[in-house]
Amino acid sequence: xxDRTSTGxxxxxxxxxxxxxxxALDALDDADRLAVERLLETDxxxxxSLDEYREVVAAFAVETxxxxxxxxxxxxxxxxxxxxxxxxxxxxxxxxDRVPHADSTWATPGAPESGPSPDGTGDSDVLDLAARRQRxxxxxxxxxxxxxxxxxxxxxxxxxxxxxxxxxxxxxEIVSEMLADPxxxxxxxxxxxxxxASMLVxxxxxxxxxxxxxxxxxGRTYQLWIVKAxxxxxxxxxxxxxxGEASSLVRGSDGVGLAVSVEPETGxxxxxxxxxxxxxx
Amino acid sequence: MTITLSKPHSAPAAPAASARAFxxxxxxxxxxxxxxxxQDVVDALLVKCAHGxxxxxxxxxxxxxxxxxxxALGVLRDPHHAAEVTQEVMVEVWQTAARFEPARGSARTWVxxxxxxxxxxxxxxxxxxxxxxxxxxxxxxxxxxxxVVEDVERKLEGAAVRRCIEGLTSTxxxxxxxxxxxxxxxxxxxxxxxxxxxxVKSRIRDGLNRLRECLGVRxx
Numbered sequence: 494x495x496d497r498t499s500t501g502x503x504x505x506x507x508x509x510x511x512x513x514x515x516x517a518l519d520a521l522d523d524a525d526r527l528a529v530e531r532l533l534e535t536d537x538x539x540x541x542s543l544d545e546y547r548e549v550v551a552a553f554a555v556e557t558x559x560x561x562x563x564x565x566x567x568x569x570x571x572x573x574x575x576x577x578x579x580x581x582x583x584x585x586x587x588x589x590d591r592v593p594h595a596d597s598t599w600a601t602p603g604a605p606e607s608g609p610s611p612d613g614t615g616d617s618d619v620l621d622l623a624a625r626r627q628r629x630x631x632x633x634x635x636x637x638x639x640x641x642x643x644x645x646x647x648x649x650x651x652x653x654x655x656x657x658x659x660x661x662x663x664x665x666e667i668v669s670e671m672l673a674d675p676x677x678x679x680x681x682x683x684x685x686x687x688x689x690a691s692m693l694v695x696x697x698x699x700x701x702x703x704x705x706x707x708x709x710x711x712g713r714t715y716q717l718w719i720v721k722a723x724x725x726x727x728x729x730x731x732x733x734x735x736x737g738e739a740s741s742l743v744r745g746s747d748g749v750g751l752a753v754s755v756e757p758e759t760g761x762x763x764x765x766x767x768x769x770x771x772x773x774x
Numbered sequence: 775m776t777i778t779l780s781k782p783h784s785a786p787a788a789p790a791a792s793a794r795a796f797x798x799x800x801x802x803x804x805x806x807x808x809x810x811x812x813q814d815v816v817d818a819l820l821v822k823c824a825h826g827x828x829x830x831x832x833x834x835x836x837x838x839x840x841x842x843x844x845x846a847l848g849v850l851r852d853p854h855h856a857a858e859v860t861q862e863v864m865v866e867v868w869q870t871a872a873r874f875e876p877a878r879g880s881a882r883t884w885v886x887x888x889x890x891x892x893x894x895x896x897x898x899x900x901x902x903x904x905x906x907x908x909x910x911x912x913x914x915x916x917x918x919x920x921x922v923v924e925d926v927e928r929k930l931e932g933a934a935v936r937r938c939i940e941g942l943t944s945t946x947x948x949x950x951x952x953x954x955x956x957x958x959x960x961x962x963x964x965x966x967x968x969x970x971x972x973x974v975k976s977r978i979r980d981g982l983n984r985l986r987e988c989l990g991v992r993x994x
Contacts, residue, residue, distance in 0.1 A: 511975060514982040517887075519894040520953045520960050541993050544878045548991045549982050551845070551886035552934040553954055559843035559860045560853075567835055567864040572828045577869050673959070675899040 513539065517546035524669040667742060671695035684753070685769040688737065692751055692772040701729075701751050702740040703770070709734060709755055716756040717741050718764060719748035720771070726752065731760045749773065813880050820881040824871035831868050838885045839864055845889035848929055849897055849957040859896060863889045878993070897957040926951055938988035946981035949974050 677695035688705035
């Protein structure tokens, strides 16, 4: 084992050090994995230690001859598949930020942009609904979200390298778990009146976050609504606004989207104004 | 759930050197992690194919395809899935061969790492689909991904780590085995074993440290 007696700086990161075995086992959730990757970027001892753990994990593997068609397929694909250069793949968050486990394998990871990985298709026109929204009354907007859900609107757009994902990442443990879900997706839209809203959806949970929101008028507040598949909406509570930001986690709802409207300070039973933003799951 | 690997006469973790000697004598181990000349040859083949023509990959596949398949099978129960993962991984090995750094570990370890990662990804995304379909969060760590003891016994047969695993405490062994074969996160291991998360983290860490010593893994 390498001698690791040095530096007080390391004690700050002992948490991440302790996670190296889990990293080698692919057993970390997103937040922990990022902590380890930050450590690996700067600490050669940590990289060496990770290499050792990986060798240990690899010692579990038992060589087993794959079916012969695999060989034929691989060699065929290799004939027509170009190779990647050695360099250029760094720890850049942008590159490592794909879906969980996007980082490359040796610890100087740059993501191996291997075959089927989604590439830049993520944020999509999730809501051209958003563009249409402005002309809609509630009923129409809500119906659009519900209908989109009903006809299998692209539901699993992979979480992508986007600024909002980085912002979202800073949130609670629940959100970390949601991010770790390979089927998580993010929707975003601009907010009428200013600001941007995004919604992280994973396994029944929806995490809403907006920033750049203007302060509501005196006596008014932003209220969050859960949009159901049948087009009905129910309150998810008023949003507390701080420095233009607001966020809320909606757990285990059977909603297919979220919407926000400006309501009297005490909140409303049902929305009394047009939505300022609608996000479809 | 309890996992015990019955081996009544098992010895505690042997010092690295004697473990190596022992493994060398028995030949019962498919691929000891200690560097051997044949592994060096494979490393060299992989390095060479990085800027080579596709034909130069054939010997690399022949040397390492079985590692990818074996690593994938460890996590995936279904040979069909494992075959698909192997296919993806071996193409990835070709594509990213230039990123292989022999100083950091063997080609075998590199390929096993890549294959495990993809297999784990597949387990998790399949699981997420099932969860969504069934709207039953409890399944996430339930039956579907339970690690079956007999499976583990069988899978460990011929693994370099087989003998060393006897040197772990039963709780360490359980945590490591569940994490490895279940493709689970720490959190999921904790739920499955009904054990506190920090406890699971330290058991796995201590377990891998012991294995590292027993296997004589040391870099730098």
